[in-house]
Amino acid sequence: MTDAPALYPVPPDFAAKARIDRKQYESLYQASVDDPASFWGGIAGRLDWMRAPTKIKDVSYRLEDFRIRWYEDGELNASVNCLDRQLDKRGDKTALLFEPDDPAQPAQKVTYRELHRRVCKLANALRNLGVRKGDRITIYLPMIPEAAVAMLACARIGAIHSVVFGGFSPNSIADRVSDCQSKLIITADEGVRGGKKIPLKANVDAALKMPGTNTVETVLVVRHTGGAVDMQMPRDRWYDAVVDGQPEECAPERMNAEDPLFILYTSGSTGKPKGVLHTTGGYMVYVSYTHECVFDLREEDVYWCTADVGWVTGHSYIVYGPLANGATALMFEGVPNYPDSSRFWQVIDKHQVTLFYTAPTAIRALMREGDAPVKSTSRKSLRLLGTVGEPINPEAWRWYNDVVGDGRCPIVDTWWQTETGGILITPLAGAIDAKPGSATKPFFGIRPAIVDANGKILDGAAEGNLVLLDSWPGQMRTVYGDHQRFIDTYFKTYPGTYFTGDGCRRDEDGYYWITGRVDDVINVSGHRIGTAEVESALVSHPKVAEAAVVGYPHDIKGQGIYAYVTLIAGEQPTSDEGGDELRKELVAWVRKEIGPVATPDHLQWAPGLPKTRSGKIMRRILRKIAENAPDQLGDTSTLADPSVVDALVKNRLGK
Numbered sequence: 001m002t003d004a005p006a007l008y009p010v011p012p013d014f015a016a017k018a019r020i021d022r023k024q025y026e027s028l029y030q031a032s033v034d035d036p037a038s039f040w041g042g043i044a045g046r047l048d049w050m051r052a053p054t055k056i057k058d059v060s061y062r063l064e065d066f067r068i069r070w071y072e073d074g075e076l077n078a079s080v081n082c083l084d085r086q087l088d089k090r091g092d093k094t095a096l097l098f099e100p101d102d103p104a105q106p107a108q109k110v111t112y113r114e115l116h117r118r119v120c121k122l123a124n125a126l127r128n129l130g131v132r133k134g135d136r137i138t139i140y141l142p143m144i145p146e147a148a149v150a151m152l153a154c155a156r157i158g159a160i161h162s163v164v165f166g167g168f169s170p171n172s173i174a175d176r177v178s179d180c181q182s183k184l185i186i187t188a189d190e191g192v193r194g195g196k197k198i199p200l201k202a203n204v205d206a207a208l209k210m211p212g213t214n215t216v217e218t219v220l221v222v223r224h225t226g227g228a229v230d231m232q233m234p235r236d237r238w239y240d241a242v243v244d245g246q247p248e249e250c251a252p253e254r255m256n257a258e259d260p261l262f263i264l265y266t267s268g269s270t271g272k273p274k275g276v277l278h279t280t281g282g283y284m285v286y287v288s289y290t291h292e293c294v295f296d297l298r299e300e301d302v303y304w305c306t307a308d309v310g311w312v313t314g315h316s317y318i319v320y321g322p323l324a325n326g327a328t329a330l331m332f333e334g335v336p337n338y339p340d341s342s343r344f345w346q347v348i349d350k351h352q353v354t355l356f357y358t359a360p361t362a363i364r365a366l367m368r369e370g371d372a373p374v375k376s377t378s379r380k381s382l383r384l385l386g387t388v389g390e391p392i393n394p395e396a397w398r399w400y401n402d403v404v405g406d407g408r409c410p411i412v413d414t415w416w417q418t419e420t421g422g423i424l425i426t427p428l429a430g431a432i433d434a435k436p437g438s439a440t441k442p443f444f445g446i447r448p449a450i451v452d453a454n455g456k457i458l459d460g461a462a463e464g465n466l467v468l469l470d471s472w473p474g475q476m477r478t479v480y481g482d483h484q485r486f487i488d489t490y491f492k493t494y495p496g497t498y499f500t501g502d503g504c505r506r507d508e509d510g511y512y513w514i515t516g517r518v519d520d521v522i523n524v525s526g527h528r529i530g531t532a533e534v535e536s537a538l539v540s541h542p543k544v545a546e547a548a549v550v551g552y553p554h555d556i557k558g559q560g561i562y563a564y565v566t567l568i569a570g571e572q573p574t575s576d577e578g579g580d581e582l583r584k585e586l587v588a589w590v591r592k593e594i595g596p597v598a599t600p601d602h603l604q605w606a607p608g609l610p611k612t613r614s615g616k617i618m619r620r621i622l623r624k625i626a627e628n629a630p631d632q633l634g635d636t637s638t639l640a641d642p643s644v645v646d647a648l649v650k651n652r653l654g655k
């Protein structure tokens, strides 16, 4: 045990200047849950509406009259809120600060005026290409300003964007394009990360050869690295060529508050990734308000969120939240350890970053490199630190606090999900004392509860499953094209509540401690991977009969992927000792099928899998074997063939 403090009180000088102090948090929280409609009706005034909403909230989580509607008679345009309305006061302020992968290349500053111009030109070009309100556009770009431009240009004309993370494979692109029937794709010749090229355009070409993708009429290609690409005319067009000469003004589409803004695919416990759909009004209110409160945003802040725009964090807290607030947001193309493991801290000094938001996995990886790469930089500009994506272990929290923040900067550990649109459980740095490892307390309007396996709500200090009792404006509205799946996934498990899929403990002070997913989702470095997706990739290999995939604790990634594979009759597993060809082939196969994020860390040959007599794989047992805790296997008597367990334990990898 260490004698490190368990509680880090709000720094008094921070609280003195904070937007929200302890008293304000308590009274605003109470007001927000006592009368959500009047609370959120007031907060909506922070946006520019073309028609102000008069109906604020209409929500029922009951299955018989299920509905989630916020601001339903309001009209607005998200790009106008991020751009046009900033021009008067902030036209020359930097909106996006671009730091390229290679530090020798110049950084770029894109002012609000310039961003507005670029968005309008692309929006006009998209309209000329026949894109209309409600059409779906896939964006597959590196972390460059064009990614934000593309999202905002879609928003301007009412097209629904679906951003696909640049690390995903052609297969994953094809699945997402075909699910939402995209008409157009915006990509780049190549991306670069850590000096390595990523063949984005070639991946799109491969995806578009796959079934279900023939809705795509046009592919716009940003020239980024200048690498050679195959242009297939008339389908493929250079981005510059179509944008050049377009008018610099573009009339924004009037959007109803409940019109879709974007789709973002995320992994669930079963089946293919779901198209999480967010709408315009509630989402914009929620992300702009949370961004301002949680980061205690000031006009002069330089804000850096290290997420990729391919994930929800990039949508809400690089693009929509910060720009709606007129902030300066840094966009970083690279990785934390290139050219060396001091890069993050160097970028902070170079751009005088004041607010820094990153993932626990990055903190753990950098912590392993020791203090020197941090200490060689100043970081004096920093005033607040944040984390997101997975639980942060107290050691990493303390290192972040003591070494990165020099003990000066409060930390906000923000819990939320793709589905929630924005941050739901988090400290407000001027109001809530921190406890390392706890996301602490609910944001305004959020009513978390902990239920046991039977759905009984537990009071006081308790551990169980995390549900939310009421809606908030940023909540997802549906699974694109499958509303029933939305209801089944989130509202059936514990009727009358939204089920998060996370386990959680609440302590005697009412602090929430997220313990991780309780469903079949693995959180690898903050990226959600469905076990079902990896299993289906494995069994699509001709030599694989069956596969079961579980997560196990991993020092850096939080969780790693552990796969058990049964080969078809007649195929011989290759050995650990040498000639491990088939194992390597299967790992590479999963990388190719889904993308490098889904690469199994361990692949164990399983002559048989532990199954119940009804044929269900007992993952609980496989998890324990992967965790190397064979003494905790629990009851195996219900298995059809208990002996398979002994064989798996005996042959566990890395014993």
Ligand code: 6R9
Pocket (backbone or CB within 6 Å): 266, 311, 312, 313, 387, 388, 389, 390, 391, 392, 413, 414, 415, 416, 417, 418, 419, 439, 500, 501, 502, 514, 516, 517, 523, 526, 527, 528
């Ligand atoms: C924003 C984002 C959501 C899942 C979520 C939970 C985990 C996110 C966390 C956290 C503990 C935090 N998670 N933030 N767990 N503490 N501060 O990450 O969205 O990719 O959809 O992942 O991530 O398990 O359910 P998404």
